[in-house]
Amino acid sequence: MASSFGWRGIFVFSIIFAALGMILLWATPESKRDSDEPFHFDFAGLSIFIVTMVALNIFINFGAAFGWTSGRTLGLLATILIGFAAFVKVERNKHNALLDFKLFRSRPYAGAAASNFLLNAVAGTLIVANTYAQVGRGFPAFQSGMLSLGYLVAVLAMIRVGEKILQRVGARKPMQWGASITTAGIAMMGLTFLPDLTYTVVVFVGFCLFGFGLGIYATPSTDTSVSNAPSDKVGQAAGVYKMASSLGGAFGVAISAAVYGAFAESTNLAAAATAGILVNVAFGLLAILAIVTLIPKGIGRAEDEMEETEMAVSESYNQ
Template structure:
């Protein structure tokens, strides 16, 4: 259900969501460059300090689906407030942490808060704004969030070399508290009125266990060994609890995820393309960080400066997606993003000159940023607003979990290749393979879409084409695939 909202309430909801998403994006991309400083201060190894990232990703990936459905069932406003409050409290805990264990625990609190904020934010915007302005609002919100992506490396490098990494979290605590105050005043409530106020607790438990085990196995597999007992046990737990979750969702009256969502082929195409783009984004940023600091020998601050050009382009992909939304079908925008991203990654693997490296890196940012950003907008165009939180939670779970898998695969490939080849050869090989995979995914999306058009299941690419076609019934209508 979408409540009627005034112009002031819509503007306030947009501001609160944009500030919250901005903080989450700054947080993730700033801390990557702060890991060496954290390791030095606490007197631990960089691999131990890496738990500050792993723990955050673990909590984040586990609570997307739960957070999205909690918002749909119990009200998005309340879950958004809880999420922002947890993120702010976790930020304060990180800033004050006296030792690494406390920092990791505070990062888990931050991750749970962010896991609530992200899917509910998308649903809040979708339900606060009418359909004619919804895509623009979502695109603008992600545009603001992507400014955080642009500033994250610069903030992380600057604070780490200047007053210290703790100031990253003080900044986030201040901004997220501001977002919380705005949300308290302005964000309207909405929820799925068709769903009873009951939550599938068994489903929540099994999906959290499955995602936690899988994420932990992927994050630590290279350090423990992929054939070690710990890694194999975690993978086994993930398979077992994941199977129990799917069985539960098929049998329960009020599932956490309505599995019929995956019969919505446009949603599957958008989710798949967005996931592949985010995998490419995570790997490209990871490889660029290694290349700039390990091969080029740049300081964290200088590496952050190099990241500004592609990150600023990523920041523009939110508004760009909003402009494309009224003119192109969501699946077509996703395929276009994949084509740009794939060509950019392959080109990046073949250039070394600064005058060419930076603009090609920016071209990668355009395609990859549009791919993962617009996927959140696109899913809202192909599902009913009442299920917005659920659809967003499922999408974000795929984005984060498979992004972690891609990072682990890239790290394992580098480890396998570096004894016999220079590191930059491994980086280039991974970029070429990743670019080819994304290009192939774009072709598959458009091929499947063409097949659906031929059979009258979805409208043609032209926004002016009549729909539904004469041979299609109402049951084939999709929102805007």
């Protein structure tokens, strides 16, 4: 698209796709849960959250340019710390909170949300790998884009496979397998010392494994997050889980780009790309750790186990 329509065309198509999504949702039936309790939207929590997240993104992206000890950077850091503290305090005392921290009393839910955040943070790989392919290796935009085409195909092809594995062995194993395969694929893209043709093949295979692993991970993780929340909190649990995806992607891109940019100024582009890729490998390893430590063995394998888990979650939440 960048080659044929210019980079501005990407945003035009994004608007079109968003509009199509709104049209498809137009006739979707409502799924809200009936309740006698009054509902008041948490504008205070949302406002604090937005200010804190914006400050954190600016700090990551421009801290080096401002100077890490400059007044602007220290002011941003103070805003982040105060914002996080204020957000936690406000949310803990609200009945209709934007983020109900009680949801994270469920270890499976916490594991699914945390690993989801971290595996979406590896989106920074797309920025680093494609930037290096064009700037460091001289690939045109079209060729660089084609390198990542296998990622899309693999994700779409493996989502149903992840569902089938979930039904057979539970959620923990496919989540762990998916995160491991994704991390391995990302690591392959960091082999920037390879010659052009070899590196091109390795990056293409790496992108395929990247999507392959995410496709396996997606359904078991989503199922774990929703099925391990109290029945009257499923909507909020799903919303927080999805928010983890968006925040993970935003921070992953910001951190990866910042690391790549910092190394590119002081060393060669190949070393900068390797450093940026290693950041995403770290995200993948942390996701695996979250799955291994928080997701119980056998969860999601049978309906009776899920019913027992739901009862335990509800009791823990109410306590």
